[in-house]
Amino acid sequence: MRIWVVNPNTTETMTAGIARCVSALAGPTTEITAVTSRFGPPSIESHYDEAMSVPGLLDAIGSGEQTGVDGYVIACFGDPGLDAAREIAAGPVIGIAEAAMHTASHLGRGFSVVTTLARTTGRAAELAQRYGMQRFCLGIHACEIPVLDLETDPSAVKAVTEACRRAVDHDGSDAVVLGCAGMAEMCRVIADEIGVPVVDGVTAATLTVQSLVTMGLSTCKRGEYATPPEKVYT
Amino acid sequence: MRIWVVNPNTTETMTAGIARCVSALAGPTTEITAVTSRFGPPSIESHYDEAMSVPGLLDAIGSGEQTGVDGYVIACFGDPGLDAAREIAAGPVIGIAEAAMHTASHLGRGFSVVTTLARTTGRAAELAQRYGMQRFCLGIHACEIPVLDLETDPSAVKAVTEACRRAVDHDGSDAVVLGCAGMAEMCRVIADEIGVPVVDGVTAATLTVQSLVTMGLSTCKRGEYATPPEKVYT
Amino acid sequence: MRIWVVNPNTTETMTAGIARCVSALAGPTTEITAVTSRFGPPSIESHYDEAMSVPGLLDAIGSGEQTGVDGYVIACFGDPGLDAAREIAAGPVIGIAEAAMHTASHLGRGFSVVTTLARTTGRAAELAQRYGMQRFCLGIHACEIPVLDLETDPSAVKAVTEACRRAVDHDGSDAVVLGCAGMAEMCRVIADEIGVPVVDGVTAATLTVQSLVTMGLSTCKRGEYATPPEKVYT
Amino acid sequence: MRIWVVNPNTTETMTAGIARCVSALAGPTTEITAVTSRFGPPSIESHYDEAMSVPGLLDAIGSGEQTGVDGYVIACFGDPGLDAAREIAAGPVIGIAEAAMHTASHLGRGFSVVTTLARTTGRAAELAQRYGMQRFCLGIHACEIPVLDLETDPSAVKAVTEACRRAVDHDGSDAVVLGCAGMAEMCRVIADEIGVPVVDGVTAATLTVQSLVTMGLSTCKRGEYATPPEKVYT
Amino acid sequence: MRIWVVNPNTTETMTAGIARCVSALAGPTTEITAVTSRFGPPSIESHYDEAMSVPGLLDAIGSGEQTGVDGYVIACFGDPGLDAAREIAAGPVIGIAEAAMHTASHLGRGFSVVTTLARTTGRAAELAQRYGMQRFCLGIHACEIPVLDLETDPSAVKAVTEACRRAVDHDGSDAVVLGCAGMAEMCRVIADEIGVPVVDGVTAATLTVQSLVTMGLSTCKRGEYATPPEKVYT
Amino acid sequence: MRIWVVNPNTTETMTAGIARCVSALAGPTTEITAVTSRFGPPSIESHYDEAMSVPGLLDAIGSGEQTGVDGYVIACFGDPGLDAAREIAAGPVIGIAEAAMHTASHLGRGFSVVTTLARTTGRAAELAQRYGMQRFCLGIHACEIPVLDLETDPSAVKAVTEACRRAVDHDGSDAVVLGCAGMAEMCRVIADEIGVPVVDGVTAATLTVQSLVTMGLSTCKRGEYATPPEKVYT
Incomplete structure (x- = not known):
């Protein structure tokens, strides 16, 4: 295969x-x-x-x-x-949005999405609806880190982690969906930090x-x- | 302007x-x-x-x-x-789908869309939802005439007209939305034939x-x- | 015509x-x-x-x-x-609610409505749903100015403008719909003030x-x- | 009281x-x-x-x-x-539409509405949505008997009964809602005939x-x- | 009977x-x-x-x-x-959730639910959807009092009352639905306190x-x- | 694992x-x-x-x-x-309904469910909604074979296959979801027969x-x- x-x-x-x-x-x-x-x-x-x-x-x-x-x-x-x-x-x-949202829907009542720039949140909302995941998607949040800075900016992991934590608290959600392929490698670290399942769409x-x-x-x-x-x- | x-x-x-x-x-x-x-x-x-x-x-x-x-x-x-x-x-x-659907929503309880090939009906349904017009869109029908045949095939007007008539009867709709820019010039003729408002999105x-x-x-x-x-x- | x-x-x-x-x-x-x-x-x-x-x-x-x-x-x-x-x-x-909401839906992801008295917000919500505009209507806000005071109270324009600004900030919306025919003449002034498209339903x-x-x-x-x-x- | x-x-x-x-x-x-x-x-x-x-x-x-x-x-x-x-x-x-629809929702998965003239079915659909009963309302059917003929036309009961029977068969519904106050007195007779619960909104x-x-x-x-x-x- | x-x-x-x-x-x-x-x-x-x-x-x-x-x-x-x-x-x-929600929908634009533990709010939301009452259900709030403490804890009435008051203020709702059979006897007292209709599902x-x-x-x-x-x- | x-x-x-x-x-x-x-x-x-x-x-x-x-x-x-x-x-x-519906949603615009007895179709519809799969679920059909007959009745495979074929034709769907664990072993045979993807929820x-x-x-x-x-x- x-x-x-x-x-x-x-x-x-x-x-x-x-x-x-x-x-x-x-x-x-x-x-x-x-x-x-x-x-x-x-x-x-x-x-x-x-x-x-x-x-x-x-x-x-x-x-x-x-x-x-x-x-x-x-x-x-x-x-x-x-x-x-x-x-x-x-x-x-x-x-990867499709897979991540479907996956997160198995983990509880609802999830939060944490994405890069605020201007992309509209597209994420549209996809949640397209996939039928709107009812599980309790909020979409931006960390305002440009995509390519995710790999070069050493403070990015911390910033994304904090955005995830705030998202979970604000939305009362049971999981986080990472809203960028560039966040894939951060997945485990963030999950360990915030104590809630975190889903990387690439995986x-x-x-x-x-x-x-x-x-x-x-x-x-x-x-x-x-x-x-x-x-x-x- | x-x-x-x-x-x-x-x-x-x-x-x-x-x-x-x-x-x-x-x-x-x-x-x-x-x-x-x-x-x-x-x-x-x-x-x-x-x-x-x-x-x-x-x-x-x-x-x-x-x-x-x-x-x-x-x-x-x-x-x-x-x-x-x-x-x-x-x-x-x-x-033109956006404008046609919005326009048709002003004309009654709901409209039918008549498009070219059946494989495009999924996209039309998606757009109806995107524009909030899903509740007015009572059916999407294909006449199975390829786009470029609309202008070259002399029997096309008649075929589209019949598809519109069937759509209105089937859906109980108050208007027809023409689902292709290539149908724009047929609009008046079809409306006169079927006695129901017909909307061309280009106009x-x-x-x-x-x-x-x-x-x-x-x-x-x-x-x-x-x-x-x-x-x-x- | x-x-x-x-x-x-x-x-x-x-x-x-x-x-x-x-x-x-x-x-x-x-x-x-x-x-x-x-x-x-x-x-x-x-x-x-x-x-x-x-x-x-x-x-x-x-x-x-x-x-x-x-x-x-x-x-x-x-x-x-x-x-x-x-x-x-x-x-x-x-x-005018119908036209204003449809129009505002062409200008971005979603709009806010700013109306007169809070007791009318329920009706505005009902209309948003009726017209299929619920998905674009991100919030309905009252400025608590009675209809006839809009034209007689010299502070009304400023109060409506501030209500529009707050609505856009709160809802993260891309446009404002003015929720009363009595606000029609304020439209341009408010748009200039808040830097976001403002829609008057009468026009x-x-x-x-x-x-x-x-x-x-x-x-x-x-x-x-x-x-x-x-x-x-x- | x-x-x-x-x-x-x-x-x-x-x-x-x-x-x-x-x-x-x-x-x-x-x-x-x-x-x-x-x-x-x-x-x-x-x-x-x-x-x-x-x-x-x-x-x-x-x-x-x-x-x-x-x-x-x-x-x-x-x-x-x-x-x-x-x-x-x-x-x-x-x-009475409100009460009848709510009541019928307690009786099974969904109900059919049987009303007088076809031109009133749009309003019934709107009310079903307003009351949150859209998911239970599986179909709205007209018997095409004017309101005042319900009491004067001796064949009306039979016609309404047949419309109810057809509605239940077509929609696969568990109950019928009578869509006119003028049908109130027919309720028991129809229920006995068709063997499915029939709801009169007046009662x-x-x-x-x-x-x-x-x-x-x-x-x-x-x-x-x-x-x-x-x-x-x- | x-x-x-x-x-x-x-x-x-x-x-x-x-x-x-x-x-x-x-x-x-x-x-x-x-x-x-x-x-x-x-x-x-x-x-x-x-x-x-x-x-x-x-x-x-x-x-x-x-x-x-x-x-x-x-x-x-x-x-x-x-x-x-x-x-x-x-x-x-x-x-009792079914009856309470239906009842509350007759009393205004929307209601708040006040339930016991936060872990039960997901179920209440699911029921609101099942009964078609989602559009009326403006919020579901927990008072975090375990079910059996409702009858033994003398401060429970006051705590539930305050939760109801906060819910109405937060949601802008027209009624409160009590989210536990153990709250049934508190219904009148709470209604008198908060000045808004309160619905007990048991009744x-x-x-x-x-x-x-x-x-x-x-x-x-x-x-x-x-x-x-x-x-x-x- | x-x-x-x-x-x-x-x-x-x-x-x-x-x-x-x-x-x-x-x-x-x-x-x-x-x-x-x-x-x-x-x-x-x-x-x-x-x-x-x-x-x-x-x-x-x-x-x-x-x-x-x-x-x-x-x-x-x-x-x-x-x-x-x-x-x-x-x-x-x-x-298995959850997994099958999610899986089928990846295969096209929509799917049909083929289940055992008609009395179970209401539950399947409820689950489609719960999982956000309602928009993909184009129809739910019963073959009216009791669960345990699926393994003992030699004509069952053929009957389920025909029900699947009819469902796809009726609904215009892109996939079939088998609505019973007892159908799991039939999955490949049916897919080969009808030429459309068939999803077994157990797998x-x-x-x-x-x-x-x-x-x-x-x-x-x-x-x-x-x-x-x-x-x-x-």
């Missing part, structure tokens, strides 16, 4: 962090590879960045399809291009894809998610 | 049809221009097409911004790139943008829709 | 303010007239006032129908008698009616909104 | 039918009186009729208040004027008012439903 | 309090009996307690069926076993059952709530 | 079928055991059966806790006792528990799902 975890921004160091998180999840017959988008924005912090990241993401998935990849993770919390990716991939495709999505492939399940290729009609693009 | 109606696919003949619809709406001080995307798919009939149309659409809006366009219509019923467009435009941006969206500019209203540029942070894209 | 903006309370000075707002919207072929209800309450500040204003409103619309008016605005934020008015009018009828509804008439659209006269059966009333 | 069941149309024979239904419900210390509106429509079959019935209804409740009536039923399935009535009455006020509302008065409960007179401010009406 | 009010915990003193509340409600032909579960938890303060109370509750209802009881109240605010009880009883079965449910039996209404015995198939249990 | 899949009915042959399904899922360091409830109903086909199965289920989980089991599956589609089980288990607990839930344990995630033990207070039960 081969799974690709696609980072839809072009920052290789972020892909490396993702790789560290998911490498431990592979079993004897599973290969999990973190892949960087060949073109697009260096980080995704606006609707514009997100829209512009999608062609690069779809290009990566197209490459994967040519080599028979079994399933994909979209490793950005806006879950960019999810519907389009499901059309072009034979195997399952899961977004959750990778395990979800692995489970789906194990069950032989993938996107239904009849109807809405059938392979798109071939066209000559300008 | 200058308004651009952007066709996010690259088919010039379709833009010409759009132009015919909106030219009559301009007043003495209003200039309404139909614009074709410079690159992207020739028609939008899948999530993949839609995602891949967005960079071309945003490029067009970027050009408009440089010449001081006052407002924009996105002339594809999937309303592709709406959030990103609102971030980069100073003036209002309206999608509705252009008038909505005109009204917003008249009121001096545009997307709030604080918070979620502020101009995106500048970045070096790869 | 002739549009009547009906003030469903009997206070002529308030109608005069409405007239000042809408007169600028008329084009060369459009006549927009502000009309006062012949009987009913001097202001609408309770469910009782609202219910008792409806016969006078319907009487005004009945007069309009006899002279071939093309469309109507109900210029009270409770949108009293909207359904009944749609039954008896041939052309479109729009309430928004008038432009919406104008757009509908331009498109040849009106209430569906089959089914629910057909002309009511004639009866001898006691 | 004195309860008034107000028929908001002006047809005395219909009030007489209502009186026959509720007279049996009075206990030794309870007096239940059916009252006819002094002015308004002879039957309520449109939004227009409904709106125009409200002043007469409120006039009746105003009379009741002067003689110390303890609670009121509004005996029309559109529940006209409910909010305004709650403002002016010291005791509880219950609509249900009267018992609900009786229970509320017994518990010393009434509309909260702080805030939204406080006595309206006194005004000089024109 | 014979009604049983079943206390699904095994604490006789609590049943005695319930009996005091409901005895006054019986009319000349009605007998209302408070019954204690024969086995199960002494109080219900967790999902575990609730689940484990159900067999005892169903055993009590089974006994009632053998003696022809006409209807039942489940006197615990979690409404444990309601669906199962409806399957095995011929007459109506009402939970409300008993009157609801009485009304249903009066109307000849009970759970539909076709479909979901039919008598369960007989089985040999291990 | 040790996972228990608890069959909450007492039929050992059904547990054996469950064991066959899940044994293949265990990795080198994972032990997955199917466990039968010690007491309760032989099959669960009513609210009564479900309620009466919970003490046996909780007893089984209690035993598991004493031997340090890491996570649990509740292998009945009504997900009986889920909340109570989460309170008493240290590790995660997942119901899905086991993999979900495995993923949660891998991530070190479990029910939050602060607040609602904390260990219940100790009590002396009667």
